[in-house]
Amino acid sequence: MSKFLKNCYANLDAYVPGEQPKDCEYIKLNTNESPFEPSESVIKAVNSDEVKNLRLYSDPTASALKSKISELYGVNSENVYVANGSDDILNFSFMAFSGESKQAVFPEISYGFYKVFANLYGIESEMIPLKEDFSIDYKDYLYKNKFIIIANPNAPTGLTLSVKEIEEIVKTNKNNVVLIDEAYVDFGGESVVPLTKKYDNLLVSMTFSKSRCMAGARLGFAIGNKELIKDLELIKYSTNPYNINRLTLVAGVAALEENDYYMDRCKEIIKNREYTEKELKKLGFTLTDSKTNFVFAQCDFIDGEELYKRLKAKGILVRHFSLEKIKNYNRITIGTIEQMRALINAIKEIKEEVK
Numbered sequence: 241m242s243k244f245l246k247n248c249y250a251n252l253d254a255y256v257p258g259e260q261p262k263d264c265e266y267i268k269l270n271t272n273e274s275p276f277e278p279s280e281s282v283i284k285a286v287n288s289d290e291v292k293n294l295r296l297y298s299d300p301t302a303s304a305l306k307s308k309i310s311e312l313y314g315v316n317s318e319n320v321y322v323a324n325g326s327d328d329i330l331n332f333s334f335m336a337f338s339g340e341s342k343q344a345v346f347p348e349i350s351y352g353f354y355k356v357f358a359n360l361y362g363i364e365s366e367m368i369p370l371k372e373d374f375s376i377d378y379k380d381y382l383y384k385n386k387f388i389i390i391a392n393p394n395a396p397t398g399l400t401l402s403v404k405e406i407e408e409i410v411k412t413n414k415n416n417v418v419l420i421d422e423a424y425v426d427f428g429g430e431s432v433v434p435l436t437k438k439y440d441n442l443l444v445s446m447t448f449s450k451s452r453c454m455a456g457a458r459l460g461f462a463i464g465n466k467e468l469i470k471d472l473e474l475i476k477y478s479t480n481p482y483n484i485n486r487l488t489l490v491a492g493v494a495a496l497e498e499n500d501y502y503m504d505r506c507k508e509i510i511k512n513r514e515y516t517e518k519e520l521k522k523l524g525f526t527l528t529d530s531k532t533n534f535v536f537a538q539c540d541f542i543d544g545e546e547l548y549k550r551l552k553a554k555g556i557l558v559r560h561f562s563l564e565k566i567k568n569y570n571r572i573t574i575g576t577i578e579q580m581r582a583l584i585n586a587i588k589e590i591k592e593e594v595k
């Protein structure tokens with residue numbers, strides 16, 4: 241750290257991304273990326289003359305992309321905000337919506353970035369414990385009078401709240417923004433986007449990183465009341481108006497033109513998830529009822545960290561969190577059926593080894 245860094249940043253506890261080791265070709269089941277390539281339309285769009293246009297700034301209004309998103313979700317363009325990854329939406333929301341009292345509420349076990357943003361902006365976080373079975377009790381979030389953020393489905397548990405439960409939270413917190421992070425909604429959850437027409441305090445964020453096979457493109461979007469969207473635009477134009485690069489903009493439009501391709505890939509992931517769940521249960525694992533592109537699993541014959549290490553030694557990466565309450569679990573991304581078979585075989589071998 242240099243002597244020039246402001247004191248308020250000296251103790252930041254930054255987000256630690258899942259490892260991306262370069263030492264060998266791993267089967268990567270640790271960062272919830274898609275195992276599938278983007279659709280043909282995306283590959284074509286990015287390889288087109290658009291590359292030559294890189295000398296020009298990208299469209300700061302992102303109008304073509306916003307119009308595609310609004311069509312798909314049945315809202316107006318003015319209800320859509322697009323960002324350089326949905327992490328940027330979370331960032332701006334913590335910056336803009338935590339209120340004069342600078343307070344935020346989110347589940348104790350959830351996406352690790354929430355805490356990081358709260359710290360970055362000096363926001364006091366109330367982190368509500370999950371229930372014993374790792375589910376969220378929606379009643380804990382009623383009448384909070386604070387900025388609320390909930391991932392639905394939640395990560396790394398994969399569990400969902402119902403639309404009705406979220407509506408209760410939104411309805412009873414009318415003076416604060418409720419941000420629902422739907423990064424995984426396409427894998428079996430139900431979106432609350434329709435509720436954004438009814439409630440001006442509900443913001444929904446989504447990403448192209450998981451279900452749309454484009455984590456490396458960095459593209460996320462938010463849907464909400466047009467005044468909330470204007471607030472996000474205000475912050476964007478005060479920081480980085482050209483927040484999405486040209487190639488990502490055309491890739492996003494092209495992806496939405498082949499939406500069926502992505503929805504079919506999601507179905508494939510769900511099928512592979514069901515296969516993985518069935519096989520892991522046979523091996524003695526306990527799992528949460530995941531509605532995402534990962535499973536969250538633990539077993540009695542080996543502890544979580546040891547399983548993570550032994551899988552890594554066999555060339556398979558999964559995500560282990562050292563947090564006390566979940567340290568016996570691993571979060572395993574769902575890949576292709578071949579990758580999941582390789583995972584199951586590796587775990588069978590490990591089970592033999594530790595016997």
Ligand SMILES: *Cc1c(COP(=O)(O)O)cnc(C)c1O
Nearest residue numbers: 325326327351391423447449460
């Ligand atoms: C992956 C993820 C994000 C971040 O998505 P990007 O669009 O890649 O920034 C946000 N929230 C949750 C819960 C995630 O798992």
